[in-house]
Structure formats: structure tokens, C-alpha cells
Amino acid sequence: MGTEKKLIDLEYNLICDFIKLRHELGLSQQKMADECGIIREMIAVIENQKKHPQINTLIKILEPFGYTLSITKIKED
Numbered sequence: 001m002g003t004e005k006k007l008i009d010l011e012y013n014l015i016c017d018f019i020k021l022r023h024e025l026g027l028s029q030q031k032m033a034d035e036c037g038i039i040r041e042m043i044a045v046i047e048n049q050k051k052h053p054q055i056n057t058l059i060k061i062l063e064p065f066g067y068t069l070s071i072t073k074i075k076e077d
Contacts, residue, residue, distance in 0.1 A: 010074070011052065018058070019047050025065060036064045 022032055022043075029043040038061065046053045046061075055069065062068055 012049070015049055017048060018024075021062075021065075021067065022047075032061065037060045 021031070025032075025036070029047070030040045033040040033043050038057075042057065043061070045051050046057075058069055
């Protein structure tokens with residue numbers, strides 16, 4: 001698999017995990033945005049993969065809910 005494809009897949013998986021977490025927390029995009037002090041459109045942009053999310057933005061969103069990002073080993077197929 002090419003490097004670009006791997007990066008796209010890794011980012012896609014991160015966004016899927018982000019959406020899954022929001023659903024597990026029972027939050028709408030608006031409620032999540034309100035809780036972390038950003039606009040709802042930022043959540044939508046991340047979830048719709050309109051822009052590459054910045055690390056500090058993801059941390060700012062996740063932190064109020066007790067989550068953060070971490071580095072993990074990539075599982076080889």
C-alpha cells in the first residue's frame with residue numbers, strides 16, 4: 001500500500017473513532033461544541049473530512065470529556 005493511501009486510511013480511522021466517541025457520549029455536534037467552547041461547524045468539518053484536523057483542535061475538543069490523543073503502533077495487515 002502506498003504511503004499516501006496509508007495516511008488517508010489512518011486519518012479516516014481517527015475520524016471514525018472521533019464520531020464513535022461522540023455517539024457513545026450521547027452528544028450532538030452542537031452539544032459537543034458547546035462543552036468545549038468551539039463552533040459546531042468545526043465538529044462538522046472534522047467529521048466530514050473537509051479539512052485535516054489540527055492536533056491542538058482535537059485535543060481541545062476531547063479534553064473536556066476526559067480524552068486525549070496518543071501514539072500507538074500501527075497494526076500491520
